[in-house]
Amino acid sequence: MSERLGSLGTRWLGLGLASVLAVVTIGLATTGRLALYINPAQNWFAVGMAVIVLIGAVASFALPLGAEADHGHDHGGPARDPDSSAHDHGEHRAASRGPRAALVVGAVGGALATGVTAGAILLPPASLSVELAMERDTGTAPLFAGADDVVLAAGSDTSDYGVGDWAAVFARATNPDAFDGAEVALTGFVTPAGEGEDGIRLGRLVITHCVIDAQPASLPVAPIEADVPVGAWIRVEGVVTATSQGELVVEPTSVAEVSEPEDPYEY
Numbered sequence: 448m449s450e451r452l453g454s455l456g457t458r459w460l461g462l463g464l465a466s467v468l469a470v471v472t473i474g475l476a477t478t479g480r481l482a483l484y485i486n487p488a489q490n491w492f493a494v495g496m497a498v499i500v501l502i503g504a505v506a507s508f509a510l511p512l513g514a515e516a517d518h519g520h521d522h523g524g525p526a527r528d529p530d531s532s533a534h535d536h537g538e539h540r541a542a543s544r545g546p547r548a549a550l551v552v553g554a555v556g557g558a559l560a561t562g563v564t565a566g567a568i569l570l571p572p573a574s575l576s577v578e579l580a581m582e583r584d585t586g587t588a589p590l591f592a593g594a595d596d597v598v599l600a601a602g603s604d605t606s607d608y609g610v611g612d613w614a615a616v617f618a619r620a621t622n623p624d625a626f627d628g629a630e631v632a633l634t635g636f637v638t639p640a641g642e643g644e645d646g647i648r649l650g651r652l653v654i655t656h657c658v659i660d661a662q663p664a665s666l667p668v669a670p671i672e673a674d675v676p677v678g679a680w681i682r683v684e685g686v687v688t689a690t691s692q693g694e695l696v697v698e699p700t701s702v703a704e705v706s707e708p709e710d711p712y713e714y
């Protein structure tokens with residue numbers, strides 16, 4: 448009975464949990480919520496791996512329960528010398544502690560893994576908080592926001608630039624005047640102005656691969672008339688203006704408070 452339970456536990460910790468996570472991944476992709484965890488450009492890879500896991504799980508039923516514990520060892524052998532039985536008994540007793548310790552470690556690891564998997568199923572997908580973005584914000588542009596492309600794009604169409612793109616331009620453009628007068632329509636969350644700045648900053652989290660590498664990006668916005676609290680989501684329409692100090696700032700023509708977008712990240 449104990450061997451059967453051990454075999455069931457081994458399968459659950461292996462293909463069982465992996466299959467559950469694979470189903471969750473496919474479900475999130477189907478409902479469009481996988482973007483809360485990874486860059487949508489990586490969906491094909493995540494879903495493909497999930498499908499492979501499920502195929503492997505189905506194929507595993509061809510193996511009899513407990514087959515994974517069979518290492519092909521020959522446990523038979525010649526008769527042992529009776530004089531060595533006492534010595535062998537001591538060795539077996541010491542060796543038995545190893546499997547018991549492994550069982551305890553496996554049980555604890557299994558409980559933790561099951562808890563994580565249950566959380567993935569029961570807890571609704573949620574975006575990273577604005578507070579986290581503000582804690583990570585150092586005032587620098589994201590490292591992997593296509594900075595080289597946008598900085599070299601002076602004079603080109605900037606209508607599809609997001610907060611991350613403009614943050615790279617504001618931080619690294621060698622000729623700020625080239626962007627003077629560019630129209631913007633951006634959505635992001637409000638963060639406090641930096642030291643020596645007036646107005647507010649417009650922020651957004653930028654993801655390269657998944658939420659683990661999320662980086663905050665923010666832009667200075669000239670003072671607005673609306674009283675919008677820090678952390679609120681707003682849509683800002685206006686123009687980029689080069690100051691006399693050679694810095695860029697967004698001069699807003701309209702500011703409206705909005706709900707958090709379904710996809711709160713930029714990529």
